[in-house]
Amino acid sequence: xxxxxxxxxxxxxxxxxxxxxxxxxxxxxxxxxxxxxxxxxxxxxxxxxxxxxxxxxxxxxxxxxxxxxxxxxxxxxxxxxxxxxxxxxxxxxxxxxxxxxxxxxxxxxxxxxxxxxxxxxxxxxxxxxxxxxxxxxxxxxxxxxxxxxxxxxxxxxxxxxxxxxxxxxxxxxxxxxxxxxxxxxxxxxxxxxxxxxxxxxxxxxxxxxxxxxxxxxxxxxxxxxxxxxxxxxxxxxxxxxx
Amino acid sequence: xxxxxxxxxxxxxxxxxxxxxxxxxxxxxxxxxxxxxxxxxxxxxxxxxxxxxxxxxxxxxxxxxxxxxxxxxxxxxxxxxxxxxxxxxxxxxxxxxxxxxxxxxxxxxxxxxxxxxxxxxxxxxxxxxxxxxxxxxxxxxxxxxxxxxxxxxxxxxxxxxxxxxxxxxxxxxxxxxxxxxxxxxxxxxxxxxxxxxxxxxxxxxxxxxxxxxxxxxxxxxxxxxxxxxxxxxxxxxxxxxx
Numbered sequence: 001x002x003x004x005x006x007x008x009x010x011x012x013x014x015x016x017x018x019x020x021x022x023x024x025x026x027x028x029x030x031x032x033x034x035x036x037x038x039x040x041x042x043x044x045x046x047x048x049x050x051x052x053x054x055x056x057x058x059x060x061x062x063x064x065x066x067x068x069x070x071x072x073x074x075x076x077x078x079x080x081x082x083x084x085x086x087x088x089x090x091x092x093x094x095x096x097x098x099x100x101x102x103x104x105x106x107x108x109x110x111x112x113x114x115x116x117x118x119x120x121x122x123x124x125x126x127x128x129x130x131x132x133x134x135x136x137x138x139x140x141x142x143x144x145x146x147x148x149x150x151x152x153x154x155x156x157x158x159x160x161x162x163x164x165x166x167x168x169x170x171x172x173x174x175x176x177x178x179x180x181x182x183x184x185x186x187x188x189x190x191x192x193x194x195x196x197x198x199x200x201x202x203x204x205x206x207x208x209x210x211x212x213x214x215x216x217x218x219x220x221x222x223x224x225x226x227x228x229x230x231x232x233x234x235x236x237x238x239x240x241x242x
Numbered sequence: 243x244x245x246x247x248x249x250x251x252x253x254x255x256x257x258x259x260x261x262x263x264x265x266x267x268x269x270x271x272x273x274x275x276x277x278x279x280x281x282x283x284x285x286x287x288x289x290x291x292x293x294x295x296x297x298x299x300x301x302x303x304x305x306x307x308x309x310x311x312x313x314x315x316x317x318x319x320x321x322x323x324x325x326x327x328x329x330x331x332x333x334x335x336x337x338x339x340x341x342x343x344x345x346x347x348x349x350x351x352x353x354x355x356x357x358x359x360x361x362x363x364x365x366x367x368x369x370x371x372x373x374x375x376x377x378x379x380x381x382x383x384x385x386x387x388x389x390x391x392x393x394x395x396x397x398x399x400x401x402x403x404x405x406x407x408x409x410x411x412x413x414x415x416x417x418x419x420x421x422x423x424x425x426x427x428x429x430x431x432x433x434x435x436x437x438x439x440x441x442x443x444x445x446x447x448x449x450x451x452x453x454x455x456x457x458x459x460x461x462x463x464x465x466x467x468x469x470x471x472x473x474x475x476x477x478x479x480x481x482x483x484x
Contacts, residue, residue, distance in 0.1 A: 065381045066375070067381065071396050071397055075397055075404070078401060079404050079405065085364055086357060089354075092356045093353040093357055097416065100349055100353075107346050110338065110352040111339045112335050113338075113356060114335070114468055118327060118359075118464075118465075122323070126324075130308050140308060140309070148308075148309075151309070155313055158313065158314075159321055162317070162321050163321065163325060166325060166328070170332045175339065
């Protein structure tokens with residue numbers, strides 16, 4: 001039984017878990033107000049999962065079918081996200097500009113900026129997706145913070161140690177620059193470690209302040225991972241080359 | 243009614259569309275073999291939508307709950323994706339390295355590499371997500387290719403024209419370099435146009451060759467958008483500065 005104020009995703013989860021055909025809705029005194037049928041539930045699940053997909057893709061719900069949607073509507077729904085993400089990337093540009101000296105001295109460092117962004121972002125999103133899924137199924141909560149941190153520390157150390165020599169070899173094959181390859185190999189271990197911990201923590205705190213972590217975590221994690229990853233990369237470069 | 247060989251997602255879609263409680267399964271002669279009940283369908287939808295989310299996040303299904311999963315299993319499931327994406331980014335590094343001359347002459351170009359990657363990628367994924375959704379609901383098919391291209395041409399021209407002056411102002415505020423800001427403003431219009439057309443076409447062709455476009459399109463579109471976007475950016479730089 002659920003109360004009238006219950007979130008539709010929560011009600012859907014109950015019906016799905018217990019294979020119900022109908023879920024009674026009752027008021028505080030236990031009086032029957034109506035029922036949620038199983039086909040309502042399917043509609044909710046289909047709608048919500050579609051919305052979650054769209055949110056991950058940094059776009060907004062377009063109510064009309066694609067071919068019928070007005071061009072200006074499509075632009076309006078998409079432009080805000082793009083401008084917001086541009087704004088963040090201008091901050092990233094500002095961070096990189098503060099390492100101008102080391103970049104001019106070793107131009108090859110710039111070649112691997114996309115690799116650092118994308119590996120950090122992908123790795124962080126992997127962790128946050130696993131944690132978001134754990135939150136959604138009710139397996140994880142804020143109390144598991146320490147256990148998640150311990151687990152991710154070990155997973156990301158291993159990931160870093162596997163990827164690092166591989167990256168060293170590849171980057172050396174492209175640039176023939178030993179120091180750049182050493183910087184990459186060192187930086188990637190630190191980046192994967194830091195970004196994975198962040199990807200594990202962020203959904204928990206976003207959920208804690210009452211926001212659905214599936215809504216914002218992927219773009220948020222990717223962007224923060226970008227900034228953190230590049231900062232670590234260029235700091236390692238300054239330490240190694242300076 | 244469905245046949246025994248019908249895909250479970252397809253069967254789930256029929257039940258959802260017609261609000262059925264049961265869907266009979268019949269053989270070729272119309273003999274009743276059994277029925278799919280509505281709670282089977284909910285299980286399928288929940289499972290498939292969770293899998294789609296994981297695929298978008300470039301990770302693989304972890305069968306055990308997060309806290310119970312073995313560390314080595316988590317590493318194994320994640321490392322392959324990270325190495326594959328690293329490999330592609332090494333190709334991107336190679337592309338950037340071919341523009342070494344223009345980058346050394348104007349270091350500030352390097353500051354905006356993440357912005358170009360991310361704006362191209364985000365914009366392309368927006369388009370591909372809209373098209374994938376259209377394919378999933380059955381609204382779009384390969385026959386709509388031309389209509390999608392026409393629509394995306396208009397949407398992306400508008401998007402480019404809105405974002406370009408905004409980006410010009412922001413980048414000038416960060417670098418005080420007029421030519422770099424002009425290059426960015428020009429390049430972003432071309433990049434959004436090309437990448438959106440690609441994001442619209444790619445899911446159609448992936449679906450055509452029999453692969454579920456939701457499975458691979460997001461990482462694929464982002465990565466291809468990276469390579470295309472940066473190539474356009476540096477080509478514009480060479481044309482403007484050379």
